[in-house]
Amino acid sequence: MTGWLPHPVSPFSYQGLTIWLGAVATLAIFSFLFRENRAYRFAEHTLLGLGIGFGVATTITDIIIPKWWNPLTEGWGQGRWGMVALALTELLLGLLWYGLYHRKTVWLSRIVMGLSIGAGAGLAFKAEINDKLPQIIASFKSPYVPAAEATAFNNPVSNTVFVVVMLAVLSYFFFSVEQRHPVLRTSSRIGRVFLMLTFGVFFSNAIMTRMSVFIERVWFLLTQWLRMGA
Amino acid sequence: MSWADRLQRIDNRILYVTLAVAVAIPVFVRVRMPIPPTIETLGAYEAVENVPPGKLVMVQSTWDAGTIGECEGQCHAVIEHLMRRGQPFVIWTSNPASPPFYNRIIEAAARRHGRVYGRDWVDFGYKVPGGALAFGVQSMARDFPGYMKSDVRGTPVTQIPALRHVRNATDFALIVTIGYNPIGEFIQFVQSVYGTKVVFGIAAINSTTTYSYIDSKQIVGMLVGARGGAEYEMLVKRPGRGVQIIMAQSFGHLLIIVLVVVANVSALAQRRLSRGAQA
Numbered sequence: 001m002t003g004w005l006p007h008p009v010s011p012f013s014y015q016g017l018t019i020w021l022g023a024v025a026t027l028a029i030f031s032f033l034f035r036e037n038r039a040y041r042f043a044e045h046t047l048l049g050l051g052i053g054f055g056v057a058t059t060i061t062d063i064i065i066p067k068w069w070n071p072l073t074e075g076w077g078q079g080r081w082g083m084v085a086l087a088l089t090e091l092l093l094g095l096l097w098y099g100l101y102h103r104k105t106v107w108l109s110r111i112v113m114g115l116s117i118g119a120g121a122g123l124a125f126k127a128e129i130n131d132k133l134p135q136i137i138a139s140f141k142s143p144y145v146p147a148a149e150a151t152a153f154n155n156p157v158s159n160t161v162f163v164v165v166m167l168a169v170l171s172y173f174f175f176s177v178e179q180r181h182p183v184l185r186t187s188s189r190i191g192r193v194f195l196m197l198t199f200g201v202f203f204s205n206a207i208m209t210r211m212s213v214f215i216e217r218v219w220f221l222l223t224q225w226l227r228m229g230a
Numbered sequence: 231m232s233w234a235d236r237l238q239r240i241d242n243r244i245l246y247v248t249l250a251v252a253v254a255i256p257v258f259v260r261v262r263m264p265i266p267p268t269i270e271t272l273g274a275y276e277a278v279e280n281v282p283p284g285k286l287v288m289v290q291s292t293w294d295a296g297t298i299g300e301c302e303g304q305c306h307a308v309i310e311h312l313m314r315r316g317q318p319f320v321i322w323t324s325n326p327a328s329p330p331f332y333n334r335i336i337e338a339a340a341r342r343h344g345r346v347y348g349r350d351w352v353d354f355g356y357k358v359p360g361g362a363l364a365f366g367v368q369s370m371a372r373d374f375p376g377y378m379k380s381d382v383r384g385t386p387v388t389q390i391p392a393l394r395h396v397r398n399a400t401d402f403a404l405i406v407t408i409g410y411n412p413i414g415e416f417i418q419f420v421q422s423v424y425g426t427k428v429v430f431g432i433a434a435i436n437s438t439t440t441y442s443y444i445d446s447k448q449i450v451g452m453l454v455g456a457r458g459g460a461e462y463e464m465l466v467k468r469p470g471r472g473v474q475i476i477m478a479q480s481f482g483h484l485l486i487i488v489l490v491v492v493a494n495v496s497a498l499a500q501r502r503l504s505r506g507a508q509a
Contacts, residue, residue, distance in 0.1 A: 004258065033246050051327075058326035062356040066379065123364045130422035131414060131448075138446035152269045153445050202438050205455070207486065208479065209435035212299030212456045215253045215478045216471075222257050229257045 006226035023225040026217050139166060165194050232503050237496035245489065252485040253478040261477050270444055271461040273451030274429045277404055278311050285403040286396065287312060287319040290416070292360075292409030294327035297433055303459020303472020304431035305408050306335050311466045313339040313350070318392045322354035322378075324363055325409070329355050329382075349391050355382040367415040371399035371424060399424035406431065408453075412440050417448045431458060 011020040028043035068087055075083030093115070099108030141159040150156070171184055172191030179185050222228045255261070267275065281287055289308065293301030309332075312319050321336070323329060336351060345351065357378060358366030369377040374396050375387035387393050395401065399420050407413045408431035421428045427450045430440060434455030443449040453462055456479060459472025 034243060055326060058356055059359065062326065063359060127364065127414070127418035130418045134422070134446040134448050135442050138442075198438065202435075205434040205436075205438055208455050208457075209300060209433045211253075211479055211482050212434075212475055213296070214249070214299075215475050215482065216299035216302075218250050218253055219257060219474065219478065222254055 003228060006228050008226050009224065019224050023221055026221060030217070165191075169194055232500070234496045234500035234503055237492060238500055249482060249485060252481045255481050256474070256477040263477060263480060265460050265464045265473065265476065267461040267465055268454075268457075270441075270452040270454060271458050271465070273444065273449075274308075274406075274431070274453055274458075275311070275451070275462060275465045277427055277429050277450045278308065278315070278317070278406075281315075281317055281403040283316075284318065286392070286401060287317055288402045288405045289319050289321040289332075290405065290407040290409075290413060291321060291323050291328050291332045292325040292407075292411070292413070294325055294331055297410045298331065298471075299475055300433050300455045300459065301408050301410070301431060302331070302335070303456055303463055303470060303475060304453040305332055305459075306339075306470045307453075307459055307462035307466055307468070307472060308406055308408065308431065309335050309339050310468050311462070313343045313345050314466065316343075316345070316350065318350055318352075320352045320354060320393070322357045324356070324358045324360045324366070324413075326356040328409075329353070348385070352390055352392055353382045354378055363413060363415045364419070367413070368419045371420045371426075374398055374401070399426050402426050404429065404450075408432075411436055412443075417443065421448055429453070 009019050010016045025043050025047070028039040029047075031037055032040040068090060071083050072087035075081065075087065093112050096108045096112040099105035099110075139162075141154070141162055143156055143160045143163065145154055145156050145159060152158075168187050168191035170191070171179075171187040172195065174184070174188070179188050278287070289305075289312075291301075291305060293305065311317075313336075321332060323332070333353065336353070339345070340347070340350070347353075358370075366377070375393070378387050380386050381390060387396070404427045405416050405420065406429045407416055410433045412430045412432045416426075416428045420426050428448070429451045430443070430449050431453040432440065432455075434457070437452065437454040440449075440452060444452060453459060456472055456475040460469075460476035461472075463469050463472045
């Protein structure tokens with residue numbers, strides 16, 4: 001950053017060229033804010049193509065080769081047939097997925113699909129218990145906390161607010177009986193207000209995230225490409 | 231056309247340009263704002279500060295160009311803190327696009343503090359695809375050398391000085407995961423099973439639902455968006471990208487608040503004027 005007037009970086013070096021490419025791509029994407037145009041479409045499709053190509057290439061070099069090909073070839077070379085059998089079984093199971101593409105072989109894909117669903121369900125069960133159980137336990141909060149034990153997340157005020165909000169929101173989602181009783185109806189309405197507040201927080205956090213992306217690009221254009229700044 | 235109508239019909243493109251100008255102000259004018267740390271950021275800072283000397287830290291980084299605005303500051307601050315303390319760490323990712331971004335930060339910090347690869351940090355690169363994290367994280371936590379096998383340079387885990395005694399997740403004092411989404415698998419399969427402490431560095435958009443993890447002590451700290459990065463950078467006294475972004479963001483937010491007020495006032499005025507015209 002060396003001044004108030006733009007003096008773009010030279011494109012005749014590797015680093016300069018990458019900055020220029022980045023700047024042109026950024027401007028092409030931002031041009032959509034003015035109107036739909038070919039520069040935007042070109043940048044969008046280039047990004048998609050690059051992303052997919054890069055993802056496929058790195059999955060082959062960083063995952064498939066070290067995790068499948070190397071054990072197979074090493075096992076073969078060293079006569080460790082257990083490793084070879086494991087790698088070939090993995091290959092067979094992987095190939096079964098392609099059974100989806102023909103009517104007569106769909107049944108093959110169902111075998112591996114069933115295995116995946118079973119493993120996924122088992123994992124999800126374990127994950128949910130480990131994820132949610134501590135939160136359920138933590139939700140049993142006492143409105144009374146001795147002053148010596150009070151912390152930012154555990155004090156009489158926040159615990160009381162927590163319990164009221166939790167019960168109100170839970171009552172909003174209580175659909176087992178019609179919400180005619182005045183207590184349930186009031187609690188449910190308060191719960192709806194708290195939910196609206198939460199959605200407001202979600203939305204403002206979404207703005208923060210999008211804004212950060214935008215700021216980073218504006219700063220890139222000004223400070224790295226045009227080399228402006230105090 | 232009344233003034234209220236005119237305000238309601240401002241061209242979006244004018245608003246975009248105004249926003250770009252607002253966020254560019256700190257590029258031209260040096261702005262200083264107080265950035266006091268929040269509880270969740272302090273939790274993350276203290277978690278790193280309290281890691282016993284020589285004990286390993288695991289950093290999992292999934293951010294890339296799309297989240298650089300929020301996560302670069304977080305990663306910069308955490309790496310700076312680890313390198314300054316000489317705390318050995320391993321880093322890996324489930325996003326193939328991430329390594330060039332975190333390596334740039336690590337290499338700069340290593341040069342500043344004279345740290346050496348293999349002794350002070352180890353890079354495992356892209357090790358687990360995002361869709362297989364549940365399996366990968368569990369395998370890694372159970373048998374780290376067996377799952378990771380070798381680093382990005384091809385050196386087997388058993389031959390890397392920093393990792394000679396590593397067996398499973400209990401050999402890591404802390405896990406820091408930085409990216410757009412929190413990697414819940416560290417809570418589900420590592421913290422809950424091995425007791426390893428976890429810190430989240432995440433995009434603000436995903437932070438709302440993760441505060442409950444702090445309350446339930448499943449994570450010990452959290453860096454929320456650019457704000458979290460800026461606060462941590464101030465704590466380690468090395469302002470960087472996080473502080474830059476949060477300064478610019480303050481101007482952007484100020485403009486948005488003004489626009490929300492203007493839009494609401496003009497909408498109310500428009501309604502009142504049209505009622506007056508009908509009467």
